[in-house]
Amino acid sequence: QKEVEQNSGPLSVPEGAIASLNCTYSDRGSQSFFWYRQYSGKSPELIMSIYSNGDKEDGRFTAQLNKASQYVSLLIRDSQPSDSATYLCAVNTNTGGFKTIFGAGTRLFVKA
Amino acid sequence: KAGVTQTPRYLIKTRGQQVTLSCSPISGHRSVSWYQQTPGQGLQFLFEYFSETQRNKGNFPGRFSGRQFSNSRSEMNVSTLELGDSALYLCASSPGTGFGNTIYFGEGSWLTVV
Secondary structure (H helix, E strand, C coil), rough: CCCCCECCEEEEEECCCCCCEEEECCCCCCEEEEEEEEECCCCCCCEEEEEECCEEEECCCEEEECCCCCCEEEEEEEHHHHHHHHEEEEEEEEECCCEEEEECCEEEEECC | CCCCEEEEEEEHHHHHHHHEEEEECCCCCCCEEEEEEEEEEEEEEEEECCCCCEEEECCCCCCCCEEECCCEEEEEEEEECCCHHHHEEEEECCCCCCCCCCCCCCCCEEECCC
């Protein structure tokens, strides 16, 4: 089992729709969770971090965390073509030493 | 505030050569992590340095090494390059180490091994 799993996609949504991206992780001791966006040929940039169970909203983005289910999600409301990118879920883990590990990413296409 | 700076941005090396990549973290950040990104394997953790000490190392051969200087700047070295080492190498910095520290990436160094 991979430490951080994401559906690779591609996920295609029409402009204005809600895009829902999901992530599961294996280390029950993880306490910090992040979503990064990576445009083709560019480096990952941080969108949001979340540490507590529940929802965290920032503009059009909402991160959701459920530690009991070991599940993190990212909702993008009113999706725009400029949101087309790969979204990486990241988790802090202390298994085998502290590090931030990443899922393989979900490619999102927003159709105009 | 300047971001994470990586040099060089692009380089081409021949199999068997070695390469050194440099990273300057965000001012005030003391932790530097290195990652390798390839289309097939995604973002793979290489190692993390904090206060000039390697705190953790990923599952990479000994040809991959790194160090951190007293000013928190970091270098990574890959010796005896193989074709499979062609990748985007990303440096990330964070204020400290441990839970709650968010890492911020540089633009990366694109390495092509021919």
